[in-house]
Amino acid sequence: MSESILTLNAGSSSIKFALFSNLDPLPEQPEISGQIDGIGARPHIKASDKAGRTLDNVDIVTTDGRDGQHQTALAFLVDWLHAHEAGWRIVAVGHRVVHGADKYSQPALIDDATLELLRTFIPLAPLHQPHNLAGIDVLRATLPGVPQIACFDTAFHMTQPRLASAFALPRRISAQGVRRYGFHGLSYEYIAGRLPQYLGDRSDGRVIVAHLGNGASMCAMQWRASIATTMGFSTLDGLMMGTRPGAIDPGVLLYLMQFEHLDAAALANLLYKESGLLGVSGLSQDMRTLLASGTTEAREAVDLFCYRIVREMGSLAAALGGLDALVFTGGIGEHATPVRERICLDSRWLGVELDIAANQAGITRISRAKSLVDVLVLPTNEEWVIAGHAARLADMR
Ligand SMILES: Nc1ncnc2c1ncn2[C@@H]1O[C@H](COP(=O)(O)OP(=O)(O)O)[C@@H](O)[C@H]1O
Numbered sequence: 001m002s003e004s005i006l007t008l009n010a011g012s013s014s015i016k017f018a019l020f021s022n023l024d025p026l027p028e029q030p031e032i033s034g035q036i037d038g039i040g041a042r043p044h045i046k047a048s049d050k051a052g053r054t055l056d057n058v059d060i061v062t063t064d065g066r067d068g069q070h071q072t073a074l075a076f077l078v079d080w081l082h083a084h085e086a087g088w089r090i091v092a093v094g095h096r097v098v099h100g101a102d103k104y105s106q107p108a109l110i111d112d113a114t115l116e117l118l119r120t121f122i123p124l125a126p127l128h129q130p131h132n133l134a135g136i137d138v139l140r141a142t143l144p145g146v147p148q149i150a151c152f153d154t155a156f157h158m159t160q161p162r163l164a165s166a167f168a169l170p171r172r173i174s175a176q177g178v179r180r181y182g183f184h185g186l187s188y189e190y191i192a193g194r195l196p197q198y199l200g201d202r203s204d205g206r207v208i209v210a211h212l213g214n215g216a217s218m219c220a221m222q223w224r225a226s227i228a229t230t231m232g233f234s235t236l237d238g239l240m241m242g243t244r245p246g247a248i249d250p251g252v253l254l255y256l257m258q259f260e261h262l263d264a265a266a267l268a269n270l271l272y273k274e275s276g277l278l279g280v281s282g283l284s285q286d287m288r289t290l291l292a293s294g295t296t297e298a299r300e301a302v303d304l305f306c307y308r309i310v311r312e313m314g315s316l317a318a319a320l321g322g323l324d325a326l327v328f329t330g331g332i333g334e335h336a337t338p339v340r341e342r343i344c345l346d347s348r349w350l351g352v353e354l355d356i357a358a359n360q361a362g363i364t365r366i367s368r369a370k371s372l373v374d375v376l377v378l379p380t381n382e383e384w385v386i387a388g389h390a391a392r393l394a395d396m397r
Pocket residue numbers: 212213214215242285286287288289291330331332335336337
């Protein structure tokens with residue numbers, strides 16, 4: 001029996017998973033990876049092995065109502081993994097946990113006390129944290145005695161200076177933990193670890209990493225540590241995203257409350273699920289669909305997405321006092337060539353000189369040799385970061 005590590009990333013309607021085996025050293029590619037999506041509507045599992053062969057791509061039959069489907073999906077996943085593992089034994093489970101508040105700057109081994117503390121952070125991330133914790137509950141119950149490790153999206157940003165994380169609010173509110181935290185930390189941690197390979201000494205300089213996926217944010221790094229980031233108290237701030245608007249004048253929310261009578265639940269729905277690329281295009285949250293579509297609304301959605309990134313880059317470059325390197329990652333950052341082109345061309349004032357052919361060729365370095373700013377495209381690997389922490393904390397390496 002060879003030992004393996006399971007990683008889980010439980011979101012509001014999906015659960016991403018990966019199973020790593022042959023742990024010494026931990027391979028970058030999992031043996032199996034996939035996701036269950038459509039939870040709460042029509043759950044569906046899609047999984048493939050490391051050779052890219054599809055292992056499953058089917059709906060999950062369930063008689064549960066909307067609310068019970070997370071539990072069912074997790075239980076289904078555990079059975080599914082048992083059915084598909086080839087002589088592997090899960091010896092640790094690493095969980096992506098969106099919020100560690102100001103308590104965790106490192107991953108943590110989960111025990112009852114940790115879990116209770118993590119539950120108190122639910123108000124800080126009501127649409128992410130409960131699902132992350134449900135994953136931990138179910139895996140603890142189904143794999144008793146197997147160490148469970150929480151890896152926090154916020155932890156990487158604990159190095160931000162005080163000014164970067166402060167809101168100009170009365171101190172009684174700040175004292176409740178209302179401050180900028182920042183997210184996508186596991187992705188930034190992965191990229192920070194890769195930088196020396198491509199940038200040498202410049203990797204410790206002024207670097208902006210753009211994690212552009214369904215959720216999107218950017219991080220300003222110096223000495224490969226976070227000094228500022230576009231997401232803040234919640235995962236709503238900063239860049240325009242698939243279904244979230246990014247930074248918005250709080251006056252808009254007051255207007256919607258006072259004159260459109262939206263309550264907190266309706267506002268949350270608008271801000272997390274109906275806005276962003278989907279809201280502006282009226283078509284899709286998927287960048288591929290928008291780039292392929294000829295409609296004015298789809299074009300406007302992509303224009304606004306790029307414009308907001310360029311504006312926020314100016315802000316992060318100001319926090320860094322200049323810019324040495326720009327890194328694109330996440331589904332859009334890694335694959336959407338025209339989006340990268342637009343952003344780079346509009347960032348010439350910062351010293352970015354794009355090599356248009358290199359950008360189209362899909363290679364790692366896409367800046368011209370004489371560009372003052374190195375521009376890289378690096379695929380992220382949050383699962384590998386989680387698995388690495390899980391292995392270390394479960395004391396296996
Ligand atoms: N070839 C591609 N061209 C343009 N966009 C792409 C391509 N592949 C993936 N994307 C976009 O990446 C986004 C999803 O990013 P990803 O990082 O996988 O999301 P998540 O945040 O769910 O992990 C989607 O908007 C998708 O359209």
